[in-house]
Amino acid sequence: GQQVQQSPTSLVLQEGENAELQCNFSTSLNSMQWFYQRPGGSLISVFYNPSGTKQSGRLTSTTVIKERRSSLHISSSQITDSGTYLCAMERGQGGRALIFGTGTTVSVSP
Amino acid sequence: EAAVTQSPRNKVAVTGGKVTLSCNQTNNHNNMYWYRQDTGHGLRLIHYSYGAGSTEKGDIPDGYKASRPSQENFSLILELATPSQTSVYFCASGDGTGDSDYTFGSGTRLLVI
Numbered sequence: 761g762q763q764v765q766q767s768p769t770s771l772v773l774q775e776g777e778n779a780e781l782q783c784n785f786s787t788s789l790n791s792m793q794w795f796y797q798r799p800g801g802s803l804i805s806v807f808y809n810p811s812g813t814k815q816s817g818r819l820t821s822t823t824v825i826k827e828r829r830s831s832l833h834i835s836s837s838q839i840t841d842s843g844t845y846l847c848a849m850e851r852g853q854g855g856r857a858l859i860f861g862t863g864t865t866v867s868v869s870p
Numbered sequence: 871e872a873a874v875t876q877s878p879r880n881k882v883a884v885t886g887g888k889v890t891l892s893c894n895q896t897n898n899h900n901n902m903y904w905y906r907q908d909t910g911h912g913l914r915l916i917h918y919s920y921g922a923g924s925t926e927k928g929d930i931p932d933g934y935k936a937s938r939p940s941q942e943n944f945s946l947i948l949e950l951a952t953p954s955q956t957s958v959y960f961c962a963s964g965d966g967t968g969d970s971d972y973t974f975g976s977g978t979r980l981l982v983i
Contacts, residue, residue, distance in 0.1 A: 764912075793972065803913075803960065803974040846912060856964055857903055857928060858972070860912040 763787055766847055766861035773837045773868045781864045783847035785828040790850040793858065794821055794832050797844045806845070807832070837868045873897070876961050876975035883982050889948040891978050893961030899971070901964045902944040904928070904936060906957040907977075913960065919944055951982045 765784045773779055783792070791810040795803040807814055807821040809830065814821050818838075823830040834841055844865045848858035874895045883889045895902065900921045905913040915928030917936035925936040933955060935947040948955055961975040 795972075795974075800977075802976045803962075803972075805972050808971075848913075851915070856901060857915050857918050858913075859929075860905075860914070862910060862912040 763859050764847060764849055764861040766864050768864060769862070770865040771867070773841075773866065775837060775839060775868055775870050777837050777868075779834045779837060779866065781832040781834075781845055781847075781866075783830045783832075783861055785830075785849055788828070791856075792823055792830050792847060792849040794830070795846045795848065797846060797863070799843065801843075803846065834866070837866075839868050839870060842866055842868045874961055874963050874973050874975040876959075876978050878978060879976065880979045881981070883948075883951045883980065885952060885982055887951050889951050889955075889980065889982075891946040891948075891959055891961075891980070893944045893946075893975055894942050895944075895961075895963040895973070896942065897963050897965070897973055898941065899963035899965045899973070900941075902938065903962045903964070904934075904944070904946045905960045905962065906930070907960060908957050916946065916959075953982045956980060956982045 763786045767782045794807040796806050797803045809821040809823045811823050811825050818835045820833040844863040846863040848860040851857050877892045903918045904916040907913045914930050916934050919925050919938040937945045959978045964972045
């Protein structure tokens with residue numbers, strides 16, 4: 761079964777609203793990252809966050825290893841935040857290759 | 871600027887034909903990866919490499935081969951392409967030390983007809 765589950769699948773926001781994206785893992789968590797992907801575009805690493813809380817501008821990531829979950833909080837959303845956010849954890853073996861969730865598509869309108 | 875470059879950006883292939891997807895990185899990373907992205911599945915690992923001359927099977931290697939002739943180059947080969955291999959393919963590099971070192975290419979959109 762799917763080892764990395766993301767919710768919600770999609771999210772529609774009005775500019776200025778906050779949002780919380782969730783990522784849950786069915787196995788022990790080795791390490792995890794959040795990526796951002798524009799439609800038809802490449803992936804850009806947003807956070808490498810194996811544990812605890814990290815903040816970068818309006819984005820905050822919190823990973824709780826014991827609970828096998830990670831979240832990405834977007835505050836005061838802007839139109840440029842629109843896109844797909846994917847979480848991923850490292851495979852137990854294999855050169856730090858990643859197992860990805862299916863993503864949360866965020867659409868921010870004015 | 872360090873980067874991962876994929877070619878071609880788009881490819882149409884016929885069923886049964888041979889397809890080679892190329893990836894070049896200037897990050898001097900040891901590890902390189904090939905993923906495919908399909909709706910409903912996210913990104914799935916096909917093959918990866920620890921360095922020149924090494925290739926390892928990922929989670930969905932069937933129907934694919936990989937080649938790492940140098941630190942910079944990593945190719946994905948479809949010897950006998952099938953319509954089920956229609957997808958978007960991403961190459962990535964990383965140095966194995968964590969902290970957001972993963973760099974992805976722009977992707978190759980492959981259509982097998």
